[in-house]
Amino acid sequence: MDAVDALNEIAFWLERELAPSFKVQAFRRAAATIAPLDAAELAARVADGRLKRTKGIGDRTFQVIAQAVDGQVPDYLADLRQRNDQPLDTGGAELLAQLRGDLHSHTEWSDGTVPIEVMAAAAATLGREYQAITDHSPTLTVASGLSAERLEEQLDVIAGLDTGSLTLLTGIEVDILENGALDQTPELLGRLDVVVGSVHSKLRSDRRTMTKRMLGGIHDPQTNVLGHCTGRLVQGSRGTRPPS
Incomplete structure (x- = not known):
């Protein structure tokens, strides 16, 4: 999975859950930090630990990036998807469509x-x-x-x-x-x-x-x-x- 997409999707779900803005921004900031890197450079920085020491990357965001680089759906994202797999209001499906x-x-x-x-x-x-x-x-x-x-x-x-x-x-x-x-x-x-x-x-x-x-x-x-x-x-x- 693309790491930038994973970070931005996590931020999306957190906003949907009305999470504190600083928490949402941590994932947005991490996405912006790694966006300029190509896949090979990002993988290299994850492997040698440089990314973990980069400003804008915390422990949780590093874990998400590492799992995405490894081809996985990050655990944190999978959990958010599961928590939000039901509509906010079951009566609005027809209008939403x-x-x-x-x-x-x-x-x-x-x-x-x-x-x-x-x-x-x-x-x-x-x-x-x-x-x-x-x-x-x-x-x-x-x-x-x-x-x-x-x-x-x-x-x-x-x-x-x-x-x-x-x-x-x-x-x-x-x-x-x-x-x-x-x-x-x-x-x-x-x-x-x-x-x-x-x-x-x-x-x-x-x-x-x-x-x-x-x-x-x-x-x-x-x-x-x-x-x-x-x-x-x-x-x-x-x-x-x-x-x-």
Whole structure:
């Protein structure tokens, strides 16, 4: 089995289990560390122990790599596959079969954990026809929102990727500001395939204030999708939150 694929698949399953982000990142980091090495060089570094002393490689990730280089499905990956061999919700199989793509996703450019190319590869593996990259906008600094300059850079990166049969769409999850305006320049928004407008602040505002704010975002001709419009938080490290 390819060692990079094994490490990235482990990270995928850990994310699905809502594992701590540092644990997920350890496998992503190890995958990025060995990705430039060809198979012969990787095998040599595993055999003589150099890889184990490489920054970004820990005991667990080294074991996974060594087993993959040896032609095995790593034990850790096999265990994760077995733990996750059932759907998260047994009632959603019919809807899942109809799913063709995803219009809301975050990469490591903002508060996600994966590079764009890894996300695209995962989408293709899942049988998706399209995937939109919708990282956050500048005002949401806590999520490393993209400035206009960084968004321009990301557009260049996406344009340079070969994603095969998967259509990789450019996009943004843009903040709807308190006055209802969108948190990015109209010129840049007009260049994107998908614009998701969302509220991320003052989620406990009264009904009249929040409705006026959301309507401002909806009325903007650049907005394609209204994101998480209830503000409800069901689970996660931040706890729960009732609907706005």
